[in-house]
Amino acid sequence: MNFLLKSVSFVFHPIIMPLLAVIFYFSKSPRYLSFxxxxxxxxxxxxxxxxxxILTYFLLKTLGKTQTIYLKTTKERVTPLLINAVIILLILKRVLPINQIVELYFFFIGTLISTITCLALALANFKASIHMIAISGVFMFAIAFSIHFSININGSLALMAIITGAIATSRLHLKAHTPTELIFGFFIGFIPQIILMNYWI
Known part of the structure; x- marks a missing residue:
């Protein structure tokens, strides 16, 4: 069980969540886009x-700025979160501008808001769960996606709910977060996506 819960934290690491959301969008969207x-x-x-x-992490580890990929302390989180915010801005400017794929544009706007919120909390010495921020943001985006396109993706949503629960259980079991930190993380990821629904649904 310990191995399984550790695997959940690793397999569903926050770093892969934005790409999974994009792959989900392209695989389910009825809108035609060329290959x-x-x-x-x-x-x-x-x-x-x-x-x-990943390259940034190894650089920071070499410089002694971080110890593990899970960023266990608030001090370790500041620089990676700041870099991640810059990367998202680059994505919004060059890869997914608003005039191309509006749904993904606002998904990444929500991700940027969540990242900045998590950064502000880290500077205030509060460690919200980045795992929960990532999965809850993708989960809410999937719900909004199903509403927007009037598509029945209940199976996918049920699977995401199970994954969300598994991640929360994993982080608690590994003593990486308190219940409060998980709840904060969930809502930091979830709420921006709900608010931004108004701009693309």
């Missing part, structure tokens, strides 16, 4: 949201 466009977007996002943060 070349989809490939270009996914490749760009893979580089910016996964490869670049």
């Amino acid at each position: 070349d466009v989809i490939s270009a977007k996914i490749t760009s996002l893979f580089i910016l949201t996964i490869l670049l943060p």
Whole structure:
């Protein structure tokens, strides 16, 4: 059980959540987009949201600024969160501007708001769960997506609910967070996506 719960935290690490949301969108959206466009977007996002943060992590670890990929202390979180905010701004400017795929544009606006909120809390020495921020943001985006396109994706939503519960259980079991930190994380990811629904639904 310990191995399983550790695996949940690793497999559903926050770093992969934005890309999963984008893949989910392209796989479920009824809107036509050419294969070349989809490939270009996914490749760009893979580089910016996964490869670049991993390289940044190893650089910060070499410099002694962080110890593990889970960013266990508030001090360790500040620089990666700041860098992540800059990466999201780059995505919004170059990869997913508002005039191309409006749904994903506002998803990343919500992700940026969540990231800045988490950064502000880290500076205030409060450690909200980044795992919960990531999964709850994707979960709410999927709900909004189903409403927007009037698509029945109840199976996908049920699976996301199970994954959300598994991540919360994993973080509690590993003593990485308190229940309060998990709840804060959930709402920091969830609320911006709810608010931004008004701009694209």
